[in-house]
Amino acid sequence: MRVLFASSEIFPYSKSGGLADVAYSLPLELSKICEIINITPMYEFIDKDKFNIVPFSKKFSIIFGGDSYEIELFRCIKKGVDTLFVYNNILCEVNSLYGQDNDCLRFGVFSYAISKLTELLGIDIVHLNDWHTALVALVLKKRKSSVKSIFTIHNLAYQGICKKETLESLGIDKSYFNQEALEFYGKVNLLKAGIAYSNNITTVSQTYAKEIQTKEYGCGLDGFLTKYSYKLKGILNGIDTKLFNPENDKVIKENYDIKNIEKKEKNRNFCYEKLDIKDTKKALFVFIGRLVEQKGIFLIMQILKDISKMELEFILLGEGEREYETGLKLLSKRYKNVHYIKGYDEELSHLLYASANFLVMPSLFEPCGLNQMIAARYGTIPIVHSVGGLKDSVFQDTKKCAMGIKFDKFHEGELLKAIKKALNIFENKKNYEKIVKYNMKCDFSFQKSAKKYFDLYKKILKKV
Numbered sequence: 001m002r003v004l005f006a007s008s009e010i011f012p013y014s015k016s017g018g019l020a021d022v023a024y025s026l027p028l029e030l031s032k033i034c035e036i037i038n039i040t041p042m043y044e045f046i047d048k049d050k051f052n053i054v055p056f057s058k059k060f061s062i063i064f065g066g067d068s069y070e071i072e073l074f075r076c077i078k079k080g081v082d083t084l085f086v087y088n089n090i091l092c093e094v095n096s097l098y099g100q101d102n103d104c105l106r107f108g109v110f111s112y113a114i115s116k117l118t119e120l121l122g123i124d125i126v127h128l129n130d131w132h133t134a135l136v137a138l139v140l141k142k143r144k145s146s147v148k149s150i151f152t153i154h155n156l157a158y159q160g161i162c163k164k165e166t167l168e169s170l171g172i173d174k175s176y177f178n179q180e181a182l183e184f185y186g187k188v189n190l191l192k193a194g195i196a197y198s199n200n201i202t203t204v205s206q207t208y209a210k211e212i213q214t215k216e217y218g219c220g221l222d223g224f225l226t227k228y229s230y231k232l233k234g235i236l237n238g239i240d241t242k243l244f245n246p247e248n249d250k251v252i253k254e255n256y257d258i259k260n261i262e263k264k265e266k267n268r269n270f271c272y273e274k275l276d277i278k279d280t281k282k283a284l285f286v287f288i289g290r291l292v293e294q295k296g297i298f299l300i301m302q303i304l305k306d307i308s309k310m311e312l313e314f315i316l317l318g319e320g321e322r323e324y325e326t327g328l329k330l331l332s333k334r335y336k337n338v339h340y341i342k343g344y345d346e347e348l349s350h351l352l353y354a355s356a357n358f359l360v361m362p363s364l365f366e367p368c369g370l371n372q373m374i375a376a377r378y379g380t381i382p383i384v385h386s387v388g389g390l391k392d393s394v395f396q397d398t399k400k401c402a403m404g405i406k407f408d409k410f411h412e413g414e415l416l417k418a419i420k421k422a423l424n425i426f427e428n429k430k431n432y433e434k435i436v437k438y439n440m441k442c443d444f445s446f447q448k449s450a451k452k453y454f455d456l457y458k459k460i461l462k463k464v
């Protein structure tokens with residue numbers, strides 16, 4: 001079985017969020033049980049020398065929508081996993097992964113290149129991820145290709161919506177502009193191609209698979225997804241337990257395991273030194289994430305005044321929408337125990353996971369979420385809104401992993417109550433340490449999920 005795993009971002013080459021982490025760790029795990037090749041864009045900002053990325057094969061052209069696009073391929077092998085990089089100037093001459101006016105065309109180029117490579121590389125199954133590669137399923141269908149496809153939805157909120165006219169430049173016939181195919185309220189929706197034309201659809205948690213078929217979480221596609229629910233399945237993500245391992249993490253100050261969790265304090269002291277925070281022994285709460293509505297950042301901002309009167313420190317690391325960034329900057333100036341660090345900082349995030357006592361994750365919706373799993377691994381107790389993958393990976397007792405604090409209603413009062421509950425837990429040292437140790441033993445590795453994907457690949461191929 002030969003699998004091509006296609007993603008618009010793969011850690012460590014490019015990353016905007018959890019998709020890159022999954023596109024790194026899932027193929028790594030799958031490579032132990034089947035032949036797998038990654039494919040991702042060769043964005044210009046990726047440092048080829050640093051990662052030892054080298055040219056691979058001859059240039060070739062792909063033609064669609066009356067235009068020809070030149071493709072160059074690059075390659076890198078890391079930890080036994082082969083990654084191919086697709087270069088085309090429209091796709092790759094950018095400073096950030098997304099947010100260009102021509103994103104649909106950019107990832108159209110990527111999708112046609114992937115489709116062509118499925119033939120050239122003798123691929124059996126192409127694993128597509130999110131809207132950026134969804135068009136591949138349609139292109140394969142149009143070409144009556146024997147290559148099967150599986151489409152994973154990591155976040156339904158991003159759908160690749162563009163003007164009606166884009167259809168022509170993407171080389172897609174007008175007959176696909178109807179509600180049963182790519183039309184979405186008078187526009188083109190590329191994600192719909194993955195839903196309608198792939199052999200199987202997965203989402204990154206079981207609860208999210210159910211949620212997206214409801215009006216509340218369906219982002220306008222609940223009816224469409226319900227139609228295809230017979231091929232939709234939820235498989236919970238995992239994390240790379242080697243990359244996220246307090247025992248030998250190179251970027252934290254002091255390594256530790258369940259036998260010496262007191263070393264978390266040394267990390268915290270170092271973290272305070274680094275961030276110029278007055279050293280205190282109070283409980284440390286952290287938030288790490290993109291500053292967008294999804295992450296419930298507004299809820300946090302609403303309770304910061306109450307937080308300022310509580311015995312705790314709160315560090316928030318993230319970047320995103322300007323109003324949140326400005327608001328947090330202001331509030332962190334106003335309140336002594338609130339500290340906002342603007343930016344995306346992989347190393348600092350590790351140090352925060354290692355230093356903190358609690359992770360605050362009040363997401364409005366959450367397909368899976370990785371932070372709560374990473375936090376558990378570093379002995380940091382998650383506080384989560386009980387939704388999507390958070391519902392499936394955080395529990396209020398020790399029957400299942402991880403143990404944390406959950407609240408059901410998305411409301412600032414509920415979050416505040418959860419934080420007070422956390423402080424009570426923190427005061428009872430014995431109980432607190434019991435939870436920390438329990439969480440550090442949780443198995444959030446990708447092994448189980450990789451096996452489930454592998455079984456699905458086999459099932460799809462058997463159906464032929």
Ligand code: ADP
Pocket residue numbers: 016017018019021288289290317318319343344345346347349368369370371372374
């Ligand atoms: P999403 O994909 O919706 O952004 P996930 O929880 O699935 O959220 O994954 C987020 C990943 O990105 C985690 O590895 C998290 O630690 C990391 N991350 C998010 N924001 C930052 C940041 N500002 N600095 C460092 N790492 C971050």
